[in-house]
Amino acid sequence: MATSRALGYLESRKNIAGSASGIVGLALTFTGVAGPYWPVVVAGLYGAGALIAPPERPSVPDFPDASAQLDELRADFGTLRAYLADVELPPAASGRLTELTELLTALLDPGWVADVLVQDPEAVHTLSRAVRQDVPEAVDTFVRTRWWSRLTPGQEPPERHLERQLSLLHEEADRLASALRETEARRQETHTRYLEDRSK
16 A cells, blocks of 8 residues: 555656756756755755646546446346245236336347447436336335235225336336337437438
8 A cells, every 4th residue: 555655656746846856956966056955955946846746636436337337237127026026916016017027127138228228327327216216115115014004994005006106117117218219210310311421
């Protein structure tokens, strides 16, 4: 750690500017201008150069690219599917969940959809939120609420809430799929126009 800091300082702007100023001090010494105080002159010029050097620029953060985020999201979706396989749901809710997971599977499959997704961080965020938060939270809330609903009959059954939540999530995923299809269609049209213009 200390070695890397020392090496980092050797390459820093402060050291380079200080060294350049120190060389000027050595030149003054060899010409006789510095006299017997040459060590003070060289050290002082080095310090002055280091002080007036521009500050170091912080390095740009290295964020994972969108394709790496999609790979992580696919792994999380696999974990979610394993969780959902162990949960017992009423037939209607189970059917809606199956439709939703099939759509999410299609959106997360590698291929042209992934290529379009990589260009749209908002779409990746929407999918991430559905996989990592919305779907597991809806199912877990149903599982917990179902037990309490047995103690308080007469309330709206929790499976109705789950069905509605899964329907809303399916609608959101379907809108996302439609937007991706439109983006791909526009990209194809743009490429066609480019080829047409090039052939003129």
